[in-house]
Amino acid sequence: MFEKVDSKCEHIKLEHRILKWWQEIKAFDKLREKNAGGKVWSFLDGPITANNPMGVHHAWGRTLKDVYQRYNAMMGCEQRYQNGFDCQGLWVEVEVEKEMGYKTKADIERAGLEHFINRCKERVEKYSKVQSGQSIRLGYWMDWDNSYYTMSDENNYTIWAFLKKCHQRGLIYKGLDAMPWCPRCETGISEQERREGYKNIEDTAVYVRLPLVRRENEYLLVWTTTPWTLAANVACAVNAELKYAKVEQGGCKYYLAESLIKVMREKGEYKVEEVISGKEMIGWEYQGPFDELEAVKVAFAEKKYVHRIIEWEDVSDSEGVGIVHIAPGCGKEDFDLGKEFGLPILMPIDERGVYSEGYGFLTGQSAGEVADQVLEKLRAKELYYKKEKYAHDYPHCWRCATPLVFRAVDEWYIDMSWRDEIMEVTKQIRWIPEWGKDQELNWLENMADWMISKKRFWGLALPIFECECGHFDVIGGREELKERAVKGWEKFEGNSPHRPWVDNIHIKCEKCGKDVERIGDVGNPWLDAGIVPYSTVGYNSDKEYWQKWIPADLVLECFPGQFRNWFYALLAMSTMMEGVKPFKTLLGHALVRDEHGKEMHKSAGNAIWFDEAVEKMGADVMRWIYCGHNSTNNLNFGYGIGEQVSRRVFSTWWNVYSFFVNYARLDGFEPGSEAVAYDGFSANSVS
Numbered sequence: 001m002f003e004k005v006d007s008k009c010e011h012i013k014l015e016h017r018i019l020k021w022w023q024e025i026k027a028f029d030k031l032r033e034k035n036a037g038g039k040v041w042s043f044l045d046g047p048i049t050a051n052n053p054m055g056v057h058h059a060w061g062r063t064l065k066d067v068y069q070r071y072n073a074m075m076g077c078e079q080r081y082q083n084g085f086d087c088q089g090l091w092v093e094v095e096v097e098k099e100m101g102y103k104t105k106a107d108i109e110r111a112g113l114e115h116f117i118n119r120c121k122e123r124v125e126k127y128s129k130v131q132s133g134q135s136i137r138l139g140y141w142m143d144w145d146n147s148y149y150t151m152s153d154e155n156n157y158t159i160w161a162f163l164k165k166c167h168q169r170g171l172i173y174k175g176l177d178a179m180p181w182c183p184r185c186e187t188g189i190s191e192q193e194r195r196e197g198y199k200n201i202e203d204t205a206v207y208v209r210l211p212l213v214r215r216e217n218e219y220l221l222v223w224t225t226t227p228w229t230l231a232a233n234v235a236c237a238v239n240a241e242l243k244y245a246k247v248e249q250g251g252c253k254y255y256l257a258e259s260l261i262k263v264m265r266e267k268g269e270y271k272v273e274e275v276i277s278g279k280e281m282i283g284w285e286y287q288g289p290f291d292e293l294e295a296v297k298v299a300f301a302e303k304k305y306v307h308r309i310i311e312w313e314d315v316s317d318s319e320g321v322g323i324v325h326i327a328p329g330c331g332k333e334d335f336d337l338g339k340e341f342g343l344p345i346l347m348p349i350d351e352r353g354v355y356s357e358g359y360g361f362l363t364g365q366s367a368g369e370v371a372d373q374v375l376e377k378l379r380a381k382e383l384y385y386k387k388e389k390y391a392h393d394y395p396h397c398w399r400c401a402t403p404l405v406f407r408a409v410d411e412w413y414i415d416m417s418w419r420d421e422i423m424e425v426t427k428q429i430r431w432i433p434e435w436g437k438d439q440e441l442n443w444l445e446n447m448a449d450w451m452i453s454k455k456r457f458w459g460l461a462l463p464i465f466e467c468e469c470g471h472f473d474v475i476g477g478r479e480e481l482k483e484r485a486v487k488g489w490e491k492f493e494g495n496s497p498h499r500p501w502v503d504n505i506h507i508k509c510e511k512c513g514k515d516v517e518r519i520g521d522v523g524n525p526w527l528d529a530g531i532v533p534y535s536t537v538g539y540n541s542d543k544e545y546w547q548k549w550i551p552a553d554l555v556l557e558c559f560p561g562q563f564r565n566w567f568y569a570l571l572a573m574s575t576m577m578e579g580v581k582p583f584k585t586l587l588g589h590a591l592v593r594d595e596h597g598k599e600m601h602k603s604a605g606n607a608i609w610f611d612e613a614v615e616k617m618g619a620d621v622m623r624w625i626y627c628g629h630n631s632t633n634n635l636n637f638g639y640g641i642g643e644q645v646s647r648r649v650f651s652t653w654w655n656v657y658s659f660f661v662n663y664a665r666l667d668g669f670e671p672g673s674e675a676v677a678y679d680g681f682s683a684n685s686v687s
């Protein structure tokens with residue numbers, strides 16, 4: 001008997017029988033009927049990205065969501081049980097591109113945008129079904145036929161309404177800014193996304209010597225880890241407070257931070273001739289590394305500018321040479337300095353990370369591939385000093401892992417100067433654990449403006465119509481679009497408000513009367529998920545219903561990342577829409593690791609797939625692991641742990657039950673009719 005009930009296999013068979021039985025007796029429907037009209041308890045589901053099968057990490061959150069809803073059901077509460085699917089964005093595009101064998105954005109355009117968008121929709125439909133099935137297998141009770149999809153018309157149009165409200169307050173703007181850019185995906189990567197993609201890599205750091213003007217045989221020593229940006233050099237920055245040394249070596253004189261002279265050691269003997277403050281060097285002119293390039297000549301002539309030393313208090317002597325090469329078209333800080341000092345901005349690379357016209361030998365080459373050629377050229381020009389290996393954390397595309405470059409580009413932003421309002425709303429929410437609130441407030445205090453545009457295809461069509469005259473309009477919904485349309489409505493009607501269909505529509509510029517098209521950009525995907533307390537709970541159609549369910553009682557998601565993503569979008573959008581909190585309590589859980597506490601990776605071979613785990617260890621065992629863990633700590637998950645739970649917890653339980661059944665039978669005990677309604681619970685099934 002003992003061995004028989006210990007059989008894991010039997011537990012798993014039993015799970016399948018119970019799932020079937022729930023279906024047969026319509027257990028979930030009965031529960032909802034029983035609780036209809038009861039006290040309202042509102043759970044708001046954070047949408048799962050419907051792009052791949054769900055993982056064991058998703059199953060943790062989904063188990064907890066189920067447990068909270070079941071608990072409140074047992075308390076007699078009426079609930080909505082609405083699951084959500086996140087549908088739009090680059091993550092889906094990247095998978096569809098792989099599926100179709102596309103390599104670049106041009107491949108997508110060649111195949112036709114409509115074709116591509118339909119494939120994206122199909123992928124979402126496919127995986128939303130897969131994930132629903134997996135969730136059901138986990139024992140998760142939801143109203144699966146009533147899931148919301150962020151690609152729905154209502155979701156998209158409600159975001160338009162949000163953007164319109166921002167615009168009415170003068171908060172939408174277009175700005176040229178240097179930003180991290182993925183040359184493969186050909187799009188800017190927002191501040192939120194960039195933080196996810198840092199990787200430690202080894203680069204070549206190069207020391208370059210740039211001749212000072214009117215100072216014979218004197219050079220600035222400059223250090224950079226991105227040699228490709230040297231062609232866009234415009235200035236060099238020093239810290240006015242730092243001490244700089246003039247050092248003689250091999251008949252030449254070099255300027256660098258006094259504390260970093262040691263970098264010259266390997267190139268031979270040297271002698272310090274003089275020590276001055278950075279302040280004295282400000283304004284010195286020097287020859288740039290690639291002044292012969294046409295693009296450099298033109299940009300400098302336009303501004304009547306020559307390369308010079310500028311002051312920047314962030315220059316330190318912690319690495320390099322204490323003199324920083326500034327290329328305003330290739331870096332965020334560089335760009336800000338460029339604006340501050342009115343420097344020319346050289347924008348050397350295009351959307352694919354390839355050098356544009358005017359960059360001589362570099363033109364037509366990819367920025368990621370020119371390091372050696374740049375060094376070679378510098379050597380030929382006698383500007384090369386030395387190089388070294390340099391390990392550092394460098395941002396990579398969080399979707400395709402390509403190293404990012406920085407580009408100065410036009411993007412659309414929401415001015416977030418109203419952050420105080422969002423912080424007020426944030427403070428009204430109960431955060432579990434409590435430090436979540438501080439983390440969120442910290443983000444809100446320090447975040448930059450919200451970049452909402454992406455130069456891609458599958459996503460929210462930003463309802464911005466920009467005219468040549470400089471005026472732009474933001475459309476707040478379908479009706480307004482119809483009213484304002486002067487062309488293209490018939491091509492759009494009957495389609496979802498996505499590209500390419502919505503791109504047909506022209507409106508008339510309010511200011512100058514010209515025909516205006518929508519800007520091509522799609523939206524930041526967190527807008528899609530952030531609007532759901534409005535778009536999925538009847539805000540547009542039934543205000544009373546909306547007020548019944550919002551603010552939700554609970555939101556439950558994985559903590560890391562969401563402070564600047566979903567939680568942020570929820571809080572910001574709800575503050576703008578109605579000035580109210582979208583939910584009352586937020587429970588955050590940590591991350592799932594492997595049995596040894598390591599991150600699970602397909603490539604490391606330690607990833608566990610949900611479908612395999614649930615049939616090997618059983619949903620009950622998985623749920624026990626998830627529920628028995630303090631959700632603020634990372635959870636170690638694996639078959640060894642499952643085995644222990646199965647043996648220690650479930651076998652004990654089955655033994656107790658089996659003991660009871662055996663002796664109850666011997667005594668001729670017959671339980672009440674309702675308790676034996678299903679064979680799945682009888683002792684026969686386990687012994």
Ligand SMILES: [Zn+2]
Nearest residue numbers: 182185397400
């Ligand atoms: Zn990418």
Ligand SMILES: [Zn+2]
Nearest residue numbers: 467469509512
């Ligand atoms: Zn106009």
